[in-house]
Amino acid sequence: MNQTFKIDADPQSLNKLLTDRKYSIDFxxxxxxxxxxxxxxxLSDLTDRFMSFYDPTHDRQNDGPKYPHYFLGSIxxxxxxxxxxxxxxxxxxxxxxxxxxxxxxxxNEIFGCEEINLRKLIFSDVRxxxxxxxxxxxxxxxxxxxxxxxxxxxxxxxxxxxxxVGRYEDIESMYFDDLRQPHALLLFIDWLIYNVDLVEIVAxxxxxxxxxxxxxxxxxxxxxxxxxxxxxxxxxxxxDDERANANGLWKDRMTELVExxxxxxxxxxxxxxxxxxxxxxxxxxxxxxxxxAENQDxxxxxxxxxxxxxxxxNQKRIGLSTxxxxxxxxxxxxxxxxxxxxxxxxxxxxxxxxxxxxxxxNFCGFTLQYLLELAPLQLNDTADVVMRKIRLVSGxxxxxxxxxxxxxxxxxxSSIVYTMFRLMVExxxxxxxxxxxxxxxxxxxxxxxxxxxxxPFSGILEFAMRQQNRWRVHYLLAxxxxxxxxxxxxxxxxxxxxYVNKSGEKxxxxxxxxxxxANRPERHTDEFVSPNDFGQYRNRIGGLLLLPxxxxxxxxxxxxxxxxxxxxxxxxxxxxxxxxxxERNPNFTNYLTGSGLPFxxxxxFKKADLDARQDLYRQICxxxxxxxxxxxxxx
Numbered sequence: 001m002n003q004t005f006k007i008d009a010d011p012q013s014l015n016k017l018l019t020d021r022k023y024s025i026d027f028x029x030x031x032x033x034x035x036x037x038x039x040x041x042x043l044s045d046l047t048d049r050f051m052s053f054y055d056p057t058h059d060r061q062n063d064g065p066k067y068p069h070y071f072l073g074s075i076x077x078x079x080x081x082x083x084x085x086x087x088x089x090x091x092x093x094x095x096x097x098x099x100x101x102x103x104x105x106x107x108n109e110i111f112g113c114e115e116i117n118l119r120k121l122i123f124s125d126v127r128x129x130x131x132x133x134x135x136x137x138x139x140x141x142x143x144x145x146x147x148x149x150x151x152x153x154x155x156x157x158x159x160x161x162x163x164x165v166g167r168y169e170d171i172e173s174m175y176f177d178d179l180r181q182p183h184a185l186l187l188f189i190d191w192l193i194y195n196v197d198l199v200e201i202v203a204x205x206x207x208x209x210x211x212x213x214x215x216x217x218x219x220x221x222x223x224x225x226x227x228x229x230x231x232x233x234x235x236x237x238x239x240d241d242e243r244a245n246a247n248g249l250w251k252d253r254m255t256e257l258v259e260x261x262x263x264x265x266x267x268x269x270x271x272x273x274x275x276x277x278x279x280x281x282x283x284x285x286x287x288x289x290x291x292x293a294e295n296q297d298x299x300x301x302x303x304x305x306x307x308x309x310x311x312x313x314n315q316k317r318i319g320l321s322t323x324x325x326x327x328x329x330x331x332x333x334x335x336x337x338x339x340x341x342x343x344x345x346x347x348x349x350x351x352x353x354x355x356x357x358x359x360x361x362n363f364c365g366f367t368l369q370y371l372l373e374l375a376p377l378q379l380n381d382t383a384d385v386v387m388r389k390i391r392l393v394s395g396x397x398x399x400x401x402x403x404x405x406x407x408x409x410x411x412x413x414s415s416i417v418y419t420m421f422r423l424m425v426e427x428x429x430x431x432x433x434x435x436x437x438x439x440x441x442x443x444x445x446x447x448x449x450x451x452x453x454x455x456p457f458s459g460i461l462e463f464a465m466r467q468q469n470r471w472r473v474h475y476l477l478a479x480x481x482x483x484x485x486x487x488x489x490x491x492x493x494x495x496x497x498x499y500v501n502k503s504g505e506k507x508x509x510x511x512x513x514x515x516x517x518a519n520r521p522e523r524h525t526d527e528f529v530s531p532n533d534f535g536q537y538r539n540r541i542g543g544l545l546l547l548p549x550x551x552x553x554x555x556x557x558x559x560x561x562x563x564x565x566x567x568x569x570x571x572x573x574x575x576x577x578x579x580x581x582x583e584r585n586p587n588f589t590n591y592l593t594g595s596g597l598p599f600x601x602x603x604x605f606k607k608a609d610l611d612a613r614q615d616l617y618r619q620i621c622x623x624x625x626x627x628x629x630x631x632x633x634x635x
Contacts, residue, residue: 010199010200010202011197011198011199011200012197012198012199012200013193013194013195013196013197014096014100014121014192014193014194014196014197014198015121015193015194017075017198017200018096018097018100018120018121018122018133019120019121020120020124021084021133022083022084022124022131022133022135023077023084023085023086023093023133023134023135024083024084024085024086024135024136025085025086025090025136031158031159031160031163032090032091032094032139032159032160032163032164033091033159033160033163033265034091034094034095034163034167035163035166035167035266035365036166036167036170036365036367037266037365037367038091038095039095039167039170039171039174040170040174040365040367040412040413042095043099043171043174043175043413043414044174044413044414045070046070046192046196047175047179047188047414048414049068049070050067050179050187050188050191050192051178051179051289051290051291052291052292052293053067053068053291054184054187054188054291055291056183056184058187060186060187060190064187064190064191064194065194067187067191067195068195069195069196069197070195070196070197071197071198071199072092072096072196072197072198073089073092073198073199074088074089074198074199074200074201075088075089075092075093075198075199075200075201076088076089076201076203077089077200077201077202077203078203078204078205078208079202079203079204080204080205084202087203089198092198093134094134094164095167097121097122097132097133097134097143098146098164098167098168098171099171099192100118100121100122100193101122101143101146101147101168102168102171102172102175103118103185103188103189103192104118104119104122104147105147105149106175106180106185107185107186107189110180110182110185115186116186116189116190116193118189118193121133121193122147123147130144130147136160138158138160138161139160139161139164141161142154142157142161142164142165143164146164146165146168149467151467151470152165153512154166155501155510155511155512155549156510156549166471169468169470169471170365172468173410173411173412173468174410174412174413174414174415175412224268224270224271225271225274225304225305225306226254226270226271226274226306228306229274229305229306229309230247230250232306232309232310233246233309233326233329233330234246234247234250234326234330236320236323236326237323237326237327237330238323239323239327242323242327243327245331246327246330246331249330249331249334249335250330250334253270253334253335253338253339254270256342257269257270257273257338257342258270260342260345260346264345264349269345272341272370273337273338273341273342273345274305274334274338275301275302275305275371276337276341276370276371276374277333277334277337277338277341277371277374278301278305278308278309279297279298279301279302279371279424280337280371280372280374280375280424280428281333281337281374281375281428282297282301282314282317282318283296283297283298283301283421283424283425284297284317284425285297285298286298286299286417286418286421287299289414289418298421332379333379336377336379337374337377340374340377340386341370341374344358344369344370344373344374344390345370347359348361348362348369348370349362351493351494351496351497353493353494354387354391355387355390355391355394356493356496357391357394357395357397357398358373358390358394360398360401360479361394361397361398361401363475363500363502364401364411364475365411366397366401366411367413368413368416368417368420369393369394369397371424372393372397372420372423372424372427373389373390373393373394375393375424375425375427375428375429376389376392376393376427376428376429376430376435377389377390378429385432388432388633389432389435391629391633392432392435392436392439392630392633393427393435393439395439395629395630396439396442396443396630398625399443399446399625399627400442402476402479402621402624402625403446403455403456403457403459403625404455405469405472405475405476406455406457406459406460406463406476406621407455407456407459408459408463408469409455419452419453423442426438427439432633432634433634436630436631436633436634439627439630440627440630443627443630444627457618457621457622457625458618460541460614460617460618460621461614461615461618462540463540463541463614464536464539464540464541465513465539465540465541465544466539470513473513473541473544474500474511474512474513474546475500476541476621477499477513477541477544477545477546477573478496478499478500478511478546479496479624480573480617480620480621480624481499481546481571481572481573482495482496482499483620483623483624484572484573484576484591484620485571485572485573487591487595488572488587488588488591489587489591490572490587490588498511499511499546499571509548509549509550510548510549511546511547511548511549512546512547512548512549512551512552513544513545513546514544514545514546514547514551514552514556515538515539515543515544515556516543516544516545516560516563516577516605516610517534517538517543517560517605517610518556518557518558518559518560519535519538519557520557521534521535523559527606527607528607537607537610540610540614541614541617542610542611542612542613542614542615542616542617543605543610543613543614545567545570545573545574546571546573546574547570547571547574548570551566551570554566560604560605561603561604564577564578564603565578568580568581572588576588576599576601577601577602577605578601579601579603581601582599582601595623597616597619597620597623598612598615598616598619599616600612
């Protein structure tokens with residue numbers, strides 16, 4: 001048989017798919033583009049599935065093999081000259097490799113040695129070096145760094161490398177505490193590598209592989225939940241003209257949302273829009289996070305909202321009975337909430353005046369924000385009321401994120417989903433005044449030691465950069481730097497983008513987190529007894545700045561006194577270290593007078609100076625993330 005026209009399909013566990021295998025991608029393949037949302041959904045699905053049947057009394061050898069399997073999808077390969085090239089599945093395989101690297105590092109930290117050999121699923125040893133199973137040349141350096149738990153600066157690197165670093169950091173922050181316990185961790189790893197399956201489809205030419213890919217994606221597809229929801233709702237509208245009008249409206253909105261997905265390089269925005277709308281307005285229950293717990297409104301809407309709406313009891317809750325009810329559900333509810341969803345998604349991906357908090361939250365990967373922002377909106381709200389409610393909710397989320405960041409609190413989906421669900425139900429359909437009052441009280445709870453949301457901003461006094469939180473430090477410094485410059489009249493709101501390297505201007509050097517102290521502990525022996533003590537103190541946020549790439553290479557190793565005049569040529573937060581910043585600079589000094597912030601020049605930078613700077617940063621944060629923002633929406 002001519003092997004060129006042969007196609008094989010075989011279900012494979014991750015262990016079989018990755019052990020002693022090598023995969024490549026052709027130059028025309030797209031970059032690794034998964035974002036926080038995709039990693040969050042994958043890890044949530046895997047951990048929820050595992051925890052639904054995990055029992056601490058289970059034995060790895062006897063009970064582990066009995067755990068059910070989980071289907072992760074398919075991978076399409078073109079096998080040429082003995083080499084496997086990935087046609088479809090690169091995103092999943094890269095993401096699973098990152099998860100395996102994380103789990104390998106985690107079990108080494110917990111046990112001090114490898115209990116389960118994950119190395120063979122990540123790379124093979126070739127002449128004393130590592131050859132990754134997903135072997136892509138320009139990704140080797142970042143994979144080496146992640147596997148070796150070394151810092152890696154992806155600024156200025158290609159899209160794939162930047163996303164690999166970002167998604168690994170997502171995994172670190174999302175992986176919840178229950179699965180960090182030795183017994184659960186080992187069982188989870190066993191289950192992951194032996195019971196999580198993909199279907200491997202192998203063709204023996206690119207042409208045949210792409211034929212399979214196109215057939216699976218363009219022909220014979222099953223209807224997605226939005227198609228089935230549309231069919232169900234339209235079938236209940238009796239008048240032919242009304243049904244045709246509702247169908248036209250539905251198709252137009254779906255087209256807009258699909259186009260939005262193409263623009264954002266995401267999938268199924270039309271599905272996500274319906275999911276966010278229905279959860280925001282109707283979900284009243286959520287599954288408990290324990291073994292054997294059953295899915296409730298929140299989960300069912302998330303996976304099969306067409307069935308949830310079709311349930312007779314749910315129809316009563318929604319108010320669907322007559323033909324007119326079903327018509328209005330499309331013409332009013334569907335039309336309004338999916339339009340607002342589209343506006344929010346666009347604001348989350350493109351900095352928009354008056355909706356900047358939406359952008360900040362999306363930048364931080366807070367994917368739950370959209371359903372929270374939809375929850376208080378009502379059909380009869382004016383455009384002004386809609387904007388005020390969105391600013392209130394997105395402004396609260398912005399504070400929530402910052403508070404948790406400086407207190408080393410996780411923002412993982414599994415850790416916050418219950419809190420956010422309760423908040424969503426509480427703020428549903430509230431007026432502007434009611435909403436502002438609820439959210440101000442929520443912020444007050446951050447300072448209450450008796451609250452389960454206790455996260456005081458004083459936590460920033462001990463906040464320091466670690467390997468796992470580098471992007472958070474960068475983000476906080478960007479917000480502080482941008483705030484000071486805006487308040488002093490030397491920057492515009494959209495200038496925030498340049499500090500997080502999202503401006504799109506190639507001539508602008510990307511910004512990096514830089515240490516004020518060079519990594520020279522011998523210069524600080526008068527204040528630190530060991531290099532380790534010095535290193536920990538050096539990483540505190542009060543000793544950090546945001547500066548253009550290249551500054552550290554040019555000046556970073558110099559003593560502070562020699563760097564000081566170079567800081568004066570940088571952003572205002574860096575310039576404020578220099579005495580010159582306080583001379584003939586009326587906009588800045590007027591801002592200091594009005595705000596009362598304890599800015600001061602530092603002609604030397606000792607331990608006490610870093611402490612003073614750390615407290616200054618605390619006060620800047622308290623000015624930025626202040627609940628007075630809620631009062632402004634009531635004016």
